[in-house]
Amino acid sequence: xxxxxxxxxxxxxxxxxxxxxxxxxxxxxxxxxxxxxxxxxxxxxxxxxxxxxxxxxxxxxxxxxxxxxxxxxxxxxxxxxxxxxxxxxxxxxxxxxxxxxxxxxxxxxxxxxxxxxxxxxxxxxxxxxxxxxxxxxxxxxxxxxxxxxxxxxxxxxxxxxxxxxxxxxxxxxxxxxxxxxxxxxxxxxxxxxxxxxxxxxxxxxxxxxxxxxxxxxxxxxxxxxxxxxxxxxxxxxxxxxxxxxxxxxxxxxxxxxxxxxxxxxxxxxxxxxxxxxxxxxxxxxxxxxxxxxxxxxxxxxxxxxxxxxxxxxxxxxxxxxxxxx
Amino acid sequence: xxxxxxxxxxxxxxxxxxxxxxxxxxxxxxxxxxxxxxxxxxxxxxxxxxxxxxxxxxxxxxxxxxxxxxxxxxxxxxxxxxxxxxxxxxxxxxxxxxxxxxxxxxxxxxxxxxxxxxxxxxxxxxxxxxxxxxxxxxxxxxxxxxxxxxxxxxxxxxxxxxxxxxxxxxxxxxxxxxxxxxxxxxxxxxxxxxxxxxxxxxxxxxxxxxxxxxxxxxxxxxxxxxxxxxxxxxxxxxxxxxxxxxxxxxxxxx
Numbered sequence: 001x002x003x004x005x006x007x008x009x010x011x012x013x014x015x016x017x018x019x020x021x022x023x024x025x026x027x028x029x030x031x032x033x034x035x036x037x038x039x040x041x042x043x044x045x046x047x048x049x050x051x052x053x054x055x056x057x058x059x060x061x062x063x064x065x066x067x068x069x070x071x072x073x074x075x076x077x078x079x080x081x082x083x084x085x086x087x088x089x090x091x092x093x094x095x096x097x098x099x100x101x102x103x104x105x106x107x108x109x110x111x112x113x114x115x116x117x118x119x120x121x122x123x124x125x126x127x128x129x130x131x132x133x134x135x136x137x138x139x140x141x142x143x144x145x146x147x148x149x150x151x152x153x154x155x156x157x158x159x160x161x162x163x164x165x166x167x168x169x170x171x172x173x174x175x176x177x178x179x180x181x182x183x184x185x186x187x188x189x190x191x192x193x194x195x196x197x198x199x200x201x202x203x204x205x206x207x208x209x210x211x212x213x214x215x216x217x218x219x220x221x222x223x224x225x226x227x228x229x230x231x232x233x234x235x236x237x238x239x240x241x242x243x244x245x246x247x248x249x250x251x252x253x254x255x256x257x258x259x260x261x262x263x264x265x266x267x268x269x270x271x272x273x274x275x276x277x278x279x280x281x282x283x284x285x286x287x288x289x290x291x292x293x294x295x296x297x298x299x300x301x302x303x304x305x306x307x308x309x310x311x312x313x314x315x316x317x318x319x320x321x322x323x324x325x
Numbered sequence: 326x327x328x329x330x331x332x333x334x335x336x337x338x339x340x341x342x343x344x345x346x347x348x349x350x351x352x353x354x355x356x357x358x359x360x361x362x363x364x365x366x367x368x369x370x371x372x373x374x375x376x377x378x379x380x381x382x383x384x385x386x387x388x389x390x391x392x393x394x395x396x397x398x399x400x401x402x403x404x405x406x407x408x409x410x411x412x413x414x415x416x417x418x419x420x421x422x423x424x425x426x427x428x429x430x431x432x433x434x435x436x437x438x439x440x441x442x443x444x445x446x447x448x449x450x451x452x453x454x455x456x457x458x459x460x461x462x463x464x465x466x467x468x469x470x471x472x473x474x475x476x477x478x479x480x481x482x483x484x485x486x487x488x489x490x491x492x493x494x495x496x497x498x499x500x501x502x503x504x505x506x507x508x509x510x511x512x513x514x515x516x517x518x519x520x521x522x523x524x525x526x527x528x529x530x531x532x533x534x535x536x537x538x539x540x541x542x543x544x545x546x547x548x549x550x551x552x553x554x555x556x557x558x559x560x561x562x563x564x565x566x567x568x569x570x571x572x573x574x575x576x577x578x579x
Contacts, residue, residue: 055413058578075415083413089406091335093342105331106414150410 001068003158003189004031004054008063011049023049025213026063031191031206033157036184038200039193040300041210047193048086050210051162054191055083067158079107082156086163088147092136096127096146099135100153107154121149125179141172148179159183161192165199177203201296209303216303225299229291232272237261238284251275261287328416332424333431336398340432345393350436353386357444361451372453376542379444380462384538387437387470388497394432395477396489398425399574408579419571426478426567433470437463456544461552462537468559469535473497475566482574499525500532530562 009027014020024046031037041047052058054065056072070077090099097118104114122128125145130138135146144164151159164180165173173196180190180203194200200207201221208218217224231252237260244254244262253265266272269291276286340346360378361371399422402408411421441463445455476496480489506526513519534555540547 052578055409057409057412059576075417078413079415081413083410085406085409087406088410090410091339091407093338102331102335103410103414106328106411106416108327108415147410 001033002030003033003035004029004037004065004067004191005069006030006050006054006063006065009050009053009060009065010062011046011053011058012061022213024053024210027215029208029215029218031189033189034184034187035206036180036190036204037192038204038207039191039210040195040197040200040207041193042304045210046213047210048162049213051083051160051191051193054160055081079154080156080158082151082153082159084144084147084151084159084161084164086166088143088150090135090143090146090150093134095130095132095134096122096149097131099146100149103150103153109154117153117155121152124152124182125149140167141169141175144168144172144176148176157187158189158191161190163193163195165194165196173199197295197297197300207296209300211304217299221296225294225296229268230294230298231265231267231292232269232289233292234264234266234272234275234279234289235261235287236264236279236284237287239279239282243282243284247275247278265292328420329424329427332411332416332421333427336425336428337431340394340429343394346390346432346436349386349389349393350439353382353436353440354443356382356386357440357447360447372448372451373542375448375451375453376455376459377538379440379448380466380538380541383437383440383444383463384466384469384536386440387433387466388473390433390436391429391470391474391477392490392493392497395429395474396481396493397486398429398478399481400484400486400489403579412579418575422478422482422571422574423567426474426570429474429478430471433474434467437467437470455541456546458537458544458547459541461547462541465535465537465552465555465559468556469532472530472532472559472563472566475563475570479566479570479573482570482577496529497532499529501536503529503531504533530559534558 006027006029009024009029010022011024012020012022027046027050039047039050049058053060054067054072056075056078059073065072067077068080070080072078091102094102100118100121101114104117109117122131125148127145127149130142135143138146148161148164151161159180161180164176168176177199180192183190184203204221206218206220207224209216235257239262244264247254247264250271251264251266253263255263257263264275266275272289276289279286357379360375360382399408402411402425412418445459448455473493473496477489477493480492484492503526506522506529509519509522513522537547539545
């Protein structure tokens with residue numbers, strides 16, 4: 001069974017005297033069980049709207065969403081979700097232990113289950129030292145830990161995390177990354193939105209990219225960015241400026257390196273072979289030669305800019321249309 | 326039910342930290358203790374005046390707690406975004422609204438109890454005494470506050486706290502004046518004003534139903550049947566307001 005299924009999910013905000021705002025349009029998305037799914041898009045693209053629809057905080061204008069086959073408008077669907085908002089806000093006068101206790105009661109856990117939940121979660125998130133301190137004085141990182149802890153109360157099979165790494169220092173980001181992977185290893189499905197593309201690339205199997213409320217692409221990262229190198233970078237030393245300037249048009253970029261020698265970029269490995277031969281003939285020394293893969297960031301930038309993109313068939317057909325808008 | 330109790334307990338803990346509550350309780354205590362001043366200028370009637378002012382303080386300050394704390398109850402959760410993680414739990418929205426409501430009712434009950442203890446103690450110190458009608462009057466003040474809180478929470482689910490407080494306060498004033506709406510002077514006959522005010526008479530709860538102040542001050546017995554009627558009247562209005570609050574919050578995007 002799929003963890004998340006949405007069909008034609010749309011959300012339009014209407015306010016008196018203003019033009020309607022289409023925050024999300026016809027979202028068809030499926031996230032499988034035990035998958036780490038990254039949900040990307042610029043600010044205002046509709047990520048948080050989607051997450052709020054999935055958690056039942058807002059109601060769809062059209063379409064529907066299901067979590068493990070249960071409509072998101074029903075409380076039973078939320079039994080299967082642990083949710084962490086972008087900036088988790090809790091009652092400031094409660095301690096982390098009291099907060100876990102409170103959410104445990106909302107989930108209908110017994111006293112013994114709540115105690116067990118605290119033991120497990122506090123150990124996992126290293127909350128014991130701050131167990132009895134009021135949240136009021138907590139730093140962003142500490143609040144994020146409490147937010148993650150609340151999402152784990154009741155051991156839900158699906159975690160929905162809205163920008164879990166937002167505003168965190170490198171150590172905090174790393175902690176969240178490791179937690180997500182740990183949860184995946186425990187069989188959970190993780191659906192999270194993020195701006196930090198390097199983190200997404202590192203931990204996600206699949207991603208969906210929203211552009212202006214429409215799903216522009218959705219597939220495995222390797223399928224989106226491709227596994228063929230987009231160019232090959234060659235570094236060499238002992239070359240004269242005349243030789244470098246005289247190289248043919250097959251060299252796409254050429255520059256002097258600060259540390260000495262030259263950096264040359266060619267389109268593919270065949271061109272790199274030809275260049276290596278020429279460097280050798282000219283008495284130069286080849287320092288390095290490595291293929292440059294397209295990163296998720298490159299792909300993300302291209303899709304946002306609406307430049308020509310070629311996607312595999314299984315990626316969303318809405319991609320080009322959305323990019324054109 | 327357990328989830329409603331969890332939300333109610335938390336609301337109680339939250340409201341008990343609200344400075345507005347203590348400011349209002351302080352002024353209520355000052356008014357009760359200061360009632361002797363008015364007693365001095367009413368020769369031979371001082372106990373009666375103290376009783377009157379004690380009950381009026383409970384009614385007014387209790388209503389101010391209901392209005393100012395109640396009108397921001399749900400809105401504050403949306404504004405502070407604490408609602409996101411709560412509504413993402415497997416609870417019905419009506420459970421949240423009822424939990425918030427019952428938490429505030431508990432606070433109002435405790436506040437009324439504190440004011441009752443202060444007034445009864447003060448009356449005995451001043452040489453007075455209380456009878457059953459005194460406690461019947463306090464019971465009906467509590468029922469009135471239960472109703473006003475219901476209205477406050479309904480507005481809290483749909484409008485901002487300031488707007489909510491203004492509307493509930495207007496209802497509180499109008500609710501005490503519904504008799505005037507019905508018994509208009511003859512010059513109003515056939516006017517639109519008469520029709521509007523008569524309509525208002527039927528759609529605004531008559532808060533004077535809960536007013537046993539003069540009976541309590543004069544130790545005039547009130548029948549149990551009347552008190553029961555007033556309790557049922559208040560609870561019926563409250564039930565309707567809570568149903569409306571739950572329905573209003575059910576469809577709201579947060």
